Each structure stands twice: as C-alpha cells, then as structure tokens.
Amino acid sequence: MDDLLIPHPIPHDAPELLSLPHLHLRTRPELAAMGMSTRQLDRKLAAGEIIRLAHGIYGTSQTPGPIIRALQSRQLLTCISALSLLGFWQIRDEKIHVAQLRAGSRSARARHRSGVVLHDPAPRRIPGSKLFVPVPDALEHVIRCRGVEDGAIELESGLRRGLITRDDVEQVRSALPLRLDRALGELRCDADAGTETKTRRFFERRGVEVRAQVEFLDGMWRVDLLVGDCLVVECDSLEFHTGVEEYDRTYRKRLDLQALGMVYVQLTYEQVMIDWERTSRMLGAMLDRREHRTRRRTVA
Numbered sequence: 001m002d003d004l005l006i007p008h009p010i011p012h013d014a015p016e017l018l019s020l021p022h023l024h025l026r027t028r029p030e031l032a033a034m035g036m037s038t039r040q041l042d043r044k045l046a047a048g049e050i051i052r053l054a055h056g057i058y059g060t061s062q063t064p065g066p067i068i069r070a071l072q073s074r075q076l077l078t079c080i081s082a083l084s085l086l087g088f089w090q091i092r093d094e095k096i097h098v099a100q101l102r103a104g105s106r107s108a109r110a111r112h113r114s115g116v117v118l119h120d121p122a123p124r125r126i127p128g129s130k131l132f133v134p135v136p137d138a139l140e141h142v143i144r145c146r147g148v149e150d151g152a153i154e155l156e157s158g159l160r161r162g163l164i165t166r167d168d169v170e171q172v173r174s175a176l177p178l179r180l181d182r183a184l185g186e187l188r189c190d191a192d193a194g195t196e197t198k199t200r201r202f203f204e205r206r207g208v209e210v211r212a213q214v215e216f217l218d219g220m221w222r223v224d225l226l227v228g229d230c231l232v233v234e235c236d237s238l239e240f241h242t243g244v245e246e247y248d249r250t251y252r253k254r255l256d257l258q259a260l261g262m263v264y265v266q267l268t269y270e271q272v273m274i275d276w277e278r279t280s281r282m283l284g285a286m287l288d289r290r291e292h293r294t295r296r297r298t299v300a
Contacts, residue, residue, distance in 0.1 A: 009162060009163055009164050009165050009168065020085075022064075022085075023059075023063065023064065023067055023085065023131075024059055024060045024062040024063040024064075025053075025057060025058070025059050025063060025067065026057075026058050026059075027056055027057055027058075028041075028056045028057075028058070029056075031058065041058075048061075051063070051068070053067075053068060053071040053072055054071045054072070054074070054130070057071060057130065059071075064085060065096075066081045066085070066096045067085070067131060069096050069098070069116075070096070070098050070131065071130075071131070073098070075098035075099060075100065075118075076098060076099045076130075076131065076132055076133045077096070077097065077098055077099075077131055077132050077133070077138075078097050078098060078099040078119050078132070078133040078137060078138045078141045079097030079117065079119060079138055079141040079142050079145050079146070080093055080097060080142055080146065080150070080154070081093070081096050081097040081098070082097070082131075082132040082133065082135075082138040083135075083138050083139070083142065083154055083158075085132075086132065086135065086138075086163065087161060087163055088154050088157045088158055088161070088163060089153060089154065089157035089193060089194040089237070090237075091146070091150055091153065091154070091194060091273065092269075092273065094115070095115055095116060095117050096115060096116050096117070097116075097117045097119060097141065097145070098116060098117070098118060098119065099118075099119045099120065099133050099137070099141070100118065100119075100120060117145065119141045119145065135158075135163070135164060135168065136164075136168055136171045136172050136175075139151065139154055139155060139158070139164075139168075139172045140172050140175055140176065142154050143172075143176060143180055143184075144180075148180060148183040148184055149198055149201065150194075151180075151184065152184055152185075152187060152197055152198075152201060153194035153197045153198060154194070155169055155172065155184070155187050156187055156188060156189060156191050156194075156197045157191070157194060157197070159187065159188075159189035160189045160190070160191060160192065169187060185201075185204075188200075188212070190212040190213055191212060191224075192213070192224070193224075193235055193236075193237035194237065194273070195235035195236065195237055195267065195269060195272040195273065196212065196224045196225060196235045198272055198273070198276070199224075199225060199233055199235050199267065199272060199283075200212060200225055202280055202283065203225070203227050203283075203287075206284070206287055208227055208228055208287060208292060209227070209228060210225055210226070210227045210228075211225070211226045212224065212225055212226075214226040216256070216257060216260065217256060217260075220256070221253050221256060221257065223257070227287075227292045228292025228293050229292065229293055229294075230261055230262050230263055230291075230292060230293070230294055231262070231263045231265065231286065231291055231292035232257055232262045232263065232264050232265065233265045233266075233267065233283075234264075234265070234266040234267065235267050235272060236266070236267065236268050236269055237269055250266070254266075261294070263286070263291050263292070263294065265283075265286075267279065
C-alpha cells in the first residue's frame with residue numbers, strides 16, 4: 001500500500017486525504033489548477049466523464065464505490081470501509097460502514113440497513129476530513145461492530161504499516177469498556193497479514209509459544225508462524241495470488257521444511273476469516289496431539 005502515498009502515520013485531522021491518488025477525487029480548485037474551465041467541466045459532467053459527488057468535490061468512474069456512497073449521502077466512512085482505503089489490512093465486507101455527521105441517540109451498537117452499517121459518531125472528536133472519521137474512531141468502531149479479533153487485526157496492521165502509533169492505540173483502548181480492553185490483550189507489530197494476527201492469537205490463548213517471521217536454512221525461507229518447536233503455519237491473505245512461480249516456490253519451501261522435521265500447515269483467507277470455527281477446531285486437534293512438539297529442531 002506504500003504506493004498509495006498515504007501519510008505515515010495518518011494525521012487525525014486529515015483533509016489532505018481527499019487528494020489521495022487511489023481515491024480518484026478532485027476539488028474544484030484542483031481542477032482549475034489543472035487548467036479545466038467551467039465550460040470544460042460542464043461538458044465532462046454532461047458526458048459522465050466526471051461525477052459531482054458533493055459541493056466542490058468530483059469523482060470519476062474509478063472512484064471507489066464506498067467513497068461515492070458516503071459523499072452523496074453526506075456521511076463519513078468509518079470502520080473497515082474507511083480503514084481499507086487508508087492502507088490498513090483489508091477485511092472483506094460487502095456492506096459499507098458509515099457514520100452520521102451528528103449524533104442522535106448515542107448507541108454503542110451499529111445499525112444495519114440494506115447494504116449499509118450506520119455508526120454513531122464519537123462525540124469527543126471532531127472529524128477533520130470530508131471522507132473519513134478520524135482513524136482512532138474508525139478503529140474503535142471496528143471493535144464495537146465486528147468484535148475484538150477484527151479490532152486486533154486492524155490495530156496490529158496499522159502498527160506494522162506505520163499508519164498509527166502506540167499513542168493512537170492507547171487512545172482507542174482508553175475509550176473502550178474494560179472488558180473489551182482486556183480482551184484485546186497484548187498487541188504486536190510483526191504480523192504481515194490479519195490472518196496471521198488472528199491465528200497467532202488463537203495459539204497464544206491456548207498457552208502455546210508462538211513466534212512470527214521465523215527464518216530457516218540461513219534465511220532461505222521465512223515462515224509466518226512457528227508454533228512450539230516444529231509446527232509451521234503459513235497464513236494467506238486476499239492479496240495472495242497463485243502463479244506458476246509462487247506455486248513452485250510454495251512446494252519447494254514445504255518440502256525443505258518437512259525435511260527438517262517440521263509439520264507444515266498453510267491456511268487460506270477463507271479458512272481464517274470465514275470458516276474459522278472449523279479451522280480452529282482442526283488446529284486445536286493438532287495441539288491436542290502435540291504435533292507442535294513432535295520433534296525439536298534448531299532454527300537457523
């Protein structure tokens with residue numbers, strides 16, 4: 001996501017986020033600076049090449065759907081809809097998460113409508129962007145809306161990618177009820193994907209030692225998780241694509257590690273994020289059989 005030119009860390013009052021290249025948005029002054037006259041703009045609007053989304057804000061056919069929906073309804077993107085566009089790890093959700101600009105009756109729960117999840121704004125912070133609630137609010141909404149595990153995924157993702165600071169994390173945690181804060185537990189910044197965070201936290205709750213980003217064979221291979229002494233768990237994400245080279249690399253890696261006595265498990269996004277109940281049962285059964293303690297090997 002570095003090519004999206006997102007500020008690191010993201011400022012909480014971020015009006016400049018409107019100009020992020022991947023959002024395909026322009027303000028009227030920006031169009032004028034590009035040499036577009038009012039007459040030219042009117043022609044492009046009539047032809048559908050440019051779309052008026054809000055007062056002084058224009059988009060194109062490439063503007064992300066959630067952005068169009070939020071601007072046209074005068075709402076702010078929040079929760080995972082905002083975070084995925086701001087460079088955090090992407091959690092798949094067909095619904096658009098938005099926040100009201102003004103609080104009505106304050107409720108900790110999001111309200112679900114057709115294709116939209118409506119969140120109340122946090123009254124303690126004033127949005128500085130025309131598109132998104134402040135990042136700490138979006139993170140808090142993830143925890144309240146989707147649960148602690150998805151919240152941990154996004155918090156660790158933000159830390160790993162340099163999008164938030166430890167102070168931001170503490171700001172989010174301080175606004176949570178004690179039970180949710182305790183459930184978050186310790187947060188780390190060594191997970192390359194949310195699937196790694198979720199899987200690692202499962203093993204940690206079982207009281208098993210788990211290390212992340214472990215190298216084998218003098219750095220030839222690096223694995224997502226090493227559980228116990230010899231259980232290697234690789235966790236794919238939405239960005240993972242299986243091509244010929246990747247396919248060959250995966251099988252060579254698996255064979256090399258199995259030759260060292262490792263038990264090798266590879267999990268897909270769907271297994272972790274959608275079918276987790278079944279997947280966690282299978283992983284738990286492996287722990288019960290002590291497959292993570294079958295052999296002891298020295299990690300290079």
